[in-house]
Amino acid sequence: MMLEVKDLHVTVEGNEILKGLTLTINAGEIHAIMGPNGAGKSTLSAVIAGNEGYEVTAGSITFEGQDVLDMEVEERALAGMLLGFQYPVEIPGVKNIYLLKAALNAQRAARGEAEIPAPEFMKLIKQKIAEMKMDPSFLQRSVNEGFSGGEKKRNEILQMLVLQPKLAMLDEIDSGLDIDAMKVVADGVNSLRAEDRAILLVTHYQRLLDYIVPDRVHVLVDGRIAKSGDAELARELESRGYDWVLEETAA
Amino acid sequence: MATQEMEQLVRRDYKEGFVTDIESDTVPPGLDESVIAFISNKKGEPEWMLEWRLKAYQQWLKMTPPSWAHLDYPPIDYQAISYYSAPKRDEDRPQSLDEVDPKLLETYEKLGIPLHERAALAGVAVDAVFDSVSVTTTFKEKLHEAGVIFCAISEAIRDYPELVKQYLGSVVPQGDNYFAALNSAVFTDGSFVFVPEGVTCPMELSTYFRINAANTGQFERTLIICESRAQVSYLEGCTAPMRDENQLHAAVVELVALEDAYIKYSTVQNWYPGDENGKGGIYNFVTKRGDCRGDRSRISWTQVETGSAITWKYPSCVLRGRNSIGEFYSVAVTNGRQQADTGTKMIHIGEGTRSSIISKGISAGRSNQSYRGLVKIGPRAKGARNFTQCDSLLIGDQCGAHTFPYQEIGNSTATVEHEATTSKIGEDQLFYCKSRGISEEDAVSMIVNGFCKDVFQELPMEFAVEAEALLSVTLEGSVG
Numbered sequence: 001m002m003l004e005v006k007d008l009h010v011t012v013e014g015n016e017i018l019k020g021l022t023l024t025i026n027a028g029e030i031h032a033i034m035g036p037n038g039a040g041k042s043t044l045s046a047v048i049a050g051n052e053g054y055e056v057t058a059g060s061i062t063f064e065g066q067d068v069l070d071m072e073v074e075e076r077a078l079a080g081m082l083l084g085f086q087y088p089v090e091i092p093g094v095k096n097i098y099l100l101k102a103a104l105n106a107q108r109a110a111r112g113e114a115e116i117p118a119p120e121f122m123k124l125i126k127q128k129i130a131e132m133k134m135d136p137s138f139l140q141r142s143v144n145e146g147f148s149g150g151e152k153k154r155n156e157i158l159q160m161l162v163l164q165p166k167l168a169m170l171d172e173i174d175s176g177l178d179i180d181a182m183k184v185v186a187d188g189v190n191s192l193r194a195e196d197r198a199i200l201l202v203t204h205y206q207r208l209l210d211y212i213v214p215d216r217v218h219v220l221v222d223g224r225i226a227k228s229g230d231a232e233l234a235r236e237l238e239s240r241g242y243d244w245v246l247e248e249t250a251a
Numbered sequence: 252m253a254t255q256e257m258e259q260l261v262r263r264d265y266k267e268g269f270v271t272d273i274e275s276d277t278v279p280p281g282l283d284e285s286v287i288a289f290i291s292n293k294k295g296e297p298e299w300m301l302e303w304r305l306k307a308y309q310q311w312l313k314m315t316p317p318s319w320a321h322l323d324y325p326p327i328d329y330q331a332i333s334y335y336s337a338p339k340r341d342e343d344r345p346q347s348l349d350e351v352d353p354k355l356l357e358t359y360e361k362l363g364i365p366l367h368e369r370a371a372l373a374g375v376a377v378d379a380v381f382d383s384v385s386v387t388t389t390f391k392e393k394l395h396e397a398g399v400i401f402c403a404i405s406e407a408i409r410d411y412p413e414l415v416k417q418y419l420g421s422v423v424p425q426g427d428n429y430f431a432a433l434n435s436a437v438f439t440d441g442s443f444v445f446v447p448e449g450v451t452c453p454m455e456l457s458t459y460f461r462i463n464a465a466n467t468g469q470f471e472r473t474l475i476i477c478e479s480r481a482q483v484s485y486l487e488g489c490t491a492p493m494r495d496e497n498q499l500h501a502a503v504v505e506l507v508a509l510e511d512a513y514i515k516y517s518t519v520q521n522w523y524p525g526d527e528n529g530k531g532g533i534y535n536f537v538t539k540r541g542d543c544r545g546d547r548s549r550i551s552w553t554q555v556e557t558g559s560a561i562t563w564k565y566p567s568c569v570l571r572g573r574n575s576i577g578e579f580y581s582v583a584v585t586n587g588r589q590q591a592d593t594g595t596k597m598i599h600i601g602e603g604t605r606s607s608i609i610s611k612g613i614s615a616g617r618s619n620q621s622y623r624g625l626v627k628i629g630p631r632a633k634g635a636r637n638f639t640q641c642d643s644l645l646i647g648d649q650c651g652a653h654t655f656p657y658q659e660i661g662n663s664t665a666t667v668e669h670e671a672t673t674s675k676i677g678e679d680q681l682f683y684c685k686s687r688g689i690s691e692e693d694a695v696s697m698i699v700n701g702f703c704k705d706v707f708q709e710l711p712m713e714f715a716v717e718a719e720a721l722l723s724v725t726l727e728g729s730v731g
Contacts, residue, residue: 049686050682050685050686051682052678052682072685073682073685073686074685074686074688074689074690074691076686077685077686077687077688078688082686082687083686085683088683089677089679089680089682089683091680091683091684091697091698091701092701092702092704093700093701093702093703093704093705094697094698094700094701098697099684099687099689099697102684102687102689102693102697103687103688103689106687106688106689106690106693107688110688142701159687163687163688
């Protein structure tokens, strides 16, 4: 297995958000975490990525046998865990292409490789940016500055395509996207699908899962996984809402 | 002029060859008229120059050090400073890089300073390092062909007395302020540049070429003159930390731009900031002023300030000529216990004059930084325009940033805009970069460099690259 989350308890500013979450993800699988607002969906990916605002009070996270909670944020990224943000932050004055190159070179350095030669990098980036149907001018713009919601999301996927993580975590990558933008993003995610890669999607709406069909769907209710199933479960949630799961859990 | 230069070089060797008593080349601490006469004599100056110095000294005696700056330092004992010491002779310098402090070398490495420059900066005997004579000579010949004069100020006083008499003190008078008066009395080093009418200086001039053998002056005096339609780009300083035993530095820089002339003056300052308690760092009290004397002339100051324990510096423009332009682009970084009070003055006198100010201040550690800027629009400056943007970035929560903008508008047709922001380096920005595998230090340097982009793009290319590296080195260990 690639990722194993065991009995994870997480508090944010004194409130317990995750209350014993357990989840296993294997290489080659796409998992979707769904659930009502406030259930703690985004918390899971944020904790795996290492966001400091979250305190893990119990439980464990293991990635390819390594104790994730023991690793620095950048070590987690270099190990192959990458988070696509729901609200990517703007960094004025820092060119998008510069961030991409720095991130790629950090990865290469961690593997003991030399920096990527400029022509090779340009070739790679041109190909990826075309896949995301983004204008090359994006590369010269400051990171996320003045990007529309859709542009920011595409940019997150672009980073995934360049950095090729082992575990791609996408936090509400569909929020704020119109249908065309969502298709582009979904195509990008689908192109990431690979036998040696796992994808963790966090989403509130089923519609994304029409384009990216998951292997497993988990419903997160009150800090725990209340129900798991296959893609069919997502469709059931779409037609019946979350209430029946809540009732089942309460019963 | 090539012959003259040759003679200079020969004379230098001659002089050094015959100096045996080092003691006699250094005056004991203290300042009075006899010390000034000694300096003037050492420099082989004409009588009028000595009189000029003495007049400055008389004015200085009646003045008091400025106390309005947001700086905190113990009173300086001006009688405890020695005002003249000859440059170190080659035998007294390190003979190779092996004899230089490894920590210094490490910094050069990080900054990517070319090997031969490292040696010169570390004060290694120049002849032991590279063929400075041939470098300098090629350089001088090229300038000579173009008719550009570029030499030490003391040479200019001897060789071009009429030009010096006409322009020295015409922008920063002897009694301008406490430190300028002191400088006028005792200056011993500095550059002189004269670009004649219609000439664009064929290369960027840099102090690095000029000082090759001499050490940096404690009281530098620089005078740059561009005649009508002349242009020059001048680079002062270096990103590498300079070896320097003098604690007090009080330089004066005067720029004169006649009709349609353009002077671009770029500084990178990285003097010793002192240890972690702020002890031993350089005090840098500088007066820099440009006079846009001619119509449509333009003077542009770009500075990257990262060193010194205390910085007191306000490169300014006096916009006298009609439609003349003044510019000030500044990045100031303070870390540890550094203090900086820096900014600019734009004095609009002529009609249709324009100025822009972009100031980026970065404070880290327990440092304190102030931006102090004056925009003054005179009654005759019809249609004058100023734009000021002043941004501060704080790293950590023990540092301070302050903004003191002053505006004196004496004309209703003027347009003055001021924008100011203060931000903390965002945890979310850091997290974003780190979650892409970028180390914290690289992330900080990336974010800070992004913040400074508007100013860095004003720097000459190589300077800009070095400045970026310098910022990362300066801010090392400032987070976490």
